Structures are given as C-alpha cells and as structure tokens.
Amino acid sequence: MKGKRSPSQLEACWKEKDMVSGKVSEAMVIIMRTNGCCWAKAGGCSMCGYRQASMNEVTEADLNRQIDEALSKYKGEPFVKIYTSGSFLDENEIPAAVRGRIFNEFSGCERILFESRPEFVTPEALSVLPKNVTIALGLESSDPDILSISINKGFTQEDSRKAGMMIKDAGLKVRTYLLLKPPFLTEKAAMEDTVRSAVFADEFSDEISINPLNVQRGTYAERLWRAGELRPPWIWSLVEVLRELSSKVNARLMSSPSGGGTSRGVHNCGKCDREILDGIERFSFSQDVKDLDIRCECIDSWQRYLESEKILGTAADLDRGFDSDLALGCGKDG
Ligand code: SF4
Ligand SMILES: [Zn+2]
Secondary structure (H helix, E strand, O other): OOOOOOOOOOOEEEEEEEEEOOEEEEEEEEEOOOOOOHHHHOOOOOOOOHHHHOOOOOOHHHHHHHHHHHHHHOOOOOEEEEEOOOOOOOOOOOOHHHHHHHHHHOOOOOEEEEEOOHHHOOHHHHHOOOOOEEEEEEEEOOOHHHHHHHHOOOOOHHHHHHHHHHHHHOOOEEEEEEEEOOOOOOHHHHHHHHHHHHHHHHHHOOEEEEEEOOOOOOOHHHHHHHOOOOOOOOHHHHHHHHHHHOOOOOOEEEOOOOOOOOOOOOOOOOOOHHHHHHHHHHHHHHOOHHHHOOOOOHHHHHHHHHHHHHHHOOOOOHHHHOOOOOOOOOOOOO
16 A cells, blocks of 8 residues: 555565574564664765655654564564664664564564664663674775765774674674775776775674665765766676685675666676576575676676776766677666
8 A cells, every 4th residue: 555654664574585593594674664864864875765764753652563563474583684774773763662672572583683883882782682683784895985985974994893893792793784886986996895895894794795886766876877977886796706705704795786687786788687696695695606607798898897997097887878889888778
C-alpha cells in the first residue's frame, strides 16, 4: 500500500545470507526509520542519500512499534542486522531504553550487527552491549584528503581506528566499510586507495566490506554523475581489488554492491555483470579467488579506460564522452 510514510513502520525488512561463526547462515535485515544521521543534517557525506530513509518526528513509541513489526517477521534467524541509516549508538536516533529492548528481544541470536559513526563509540556505550555484537564502521578511506574533500566524512581515519580498537578491546567484532571510487578519483587511484585503506583497517577489522560507489538520489555524487563528471566503478576494478587484498589482509573480505549492474552502480558491459557479481557473492563467503575467475571481452575496454584516464588526467565519465564504437568500446550507459 503506497501513501504517507509512517514513523512507526520499518523502512524495510528482508532475509538474506551472511556468515555466523564461519558458516553461511540466514540473516534478517531490519532498516529502521529514525530521526536520522546527525552528520546528514549538517550536510552529510557526498554519496549518501539515506536522509530520505529518515524522518523528523520519530518517537520512542514509534521505535517500539517498529521493533514489534520486526519481531512479527522474525523466524529465529541466527544473525540480525539493524540499520538506521545513521548511528545506532546515537541517543537521538535510538534511545538507550530502545537499544536495551532490542538486545533483550534478540538475545537468543548468535550475532547482532549495527552501524555507528566513531564519535558514538565510547567506553560507556560499549560497556552495556552484549558480546554477540558486531559494530559496522564506515571508514570509507584511510586517506585524510579523500575523507574530507571527496567524501566530506566529518571524521578522520584515526577516529575510526581508535573506535575500532576500542570495540576489539571490549571483546566485540568490527565490520569496516570502504567506499570504492569516491568522487574526483580516477578508477586506478580509487583501486589503490581501497587497497591501502583495507590494509590500514585490517588491524581492527574482523570483516572488510567493499562498497563500490552507488549513485543515490539527491546527493552531490548524483550531481557529478548527471554532469558526466563521475562514472561508478567497473566490476573489474572491484574484482582486482578483492584479488589483490586476498593475500594482504586477515579480515574476511566481502562485497554486496547496491545497484550492481546498473548505470548508477558498479557495472561492466552489461552482458557479464550478473555472472561476475554472483562470483563476488560466492567469494564473499568462500574467500576463494577462483570464484573471481570469470572472463568477458570487456576486460579490454576496462584496461583501455584505465589508460585513457591516465593520459587525459581526468576522473570524468569517459564512456559518455565517446561513442561506444570508438576507442573505449564501452559506452552503453546513458
Ligand atoms: S554515509 Fe553515514 S555518516 Fe555519512 S551522512 Fe550517510 S548515514 Fe551519515
Ligand atoms: Zn563484459
């Protein structure tokens, strides 16, 4: 039923697979509507459109009704992931009493994951969390200039590292998100940045999730994309990064790209996208690089794209500037 969004309803809820104690298991994903990310209200990150998933007048009673709705759909999955499109540990989004209820209701599950900005990761906040918690940190990049200029993240890589170490010291787990190809970076520079960032994050991360840029509505990234100033990364770049990192980090590597295979998300020629994304999903569970061994002739276009970027010295979307029959041979995304 379409209509006015209600603050007492979940934004979304679905089931998917994820890892629990080294085994592929069922997970329930809950997207809660909250008052929204504090940083989004102050301008927000350049690629983030989550503002649209939050509201302004969500009360504690509303949040409790959202939990009731989640419980009515819960079928004993061992892993529960709760996203708020912001920070679960921010009192303004999820008050302590509501957090307490969530942990109580899901005390039987083996693993609970939520996200937080590092400023809300404090010894006091950690001291009341159950030991089955994983906190997801959106580090995005370990490069200070990329964090501040390309992403406008509002915290430093050192803030994330400290939060990660504090979480580990408290006996909890960390999943770190990295952004592959923030605005203004060429494909090659973006790949190198993600590899360096993963090596940086490995010290405090149990899992590293690579999120290729997905152009979300109403964002600064969308403005650049519409102007042809940005192309979401190639799937080949994601494959290359995962392949290189598999021998460089101890954390489990994973990637579950939003918008994969579309012009707004990570994409290749269109013919091979699904097959390679499926391979990346298998790799995220197996960690076996053989799952990434998929071929398509568009790998040559990707290589020419990297070379052309270097010669032209631009991060603009070269697919748009050329006809698909010309040098790059890959201009199918409009
Ligand atoms: S990416 Fe995270 S921290 Fe940045 S504005 Fe969006 S929800 Fe807030
Ligand atoms: Zn292809």
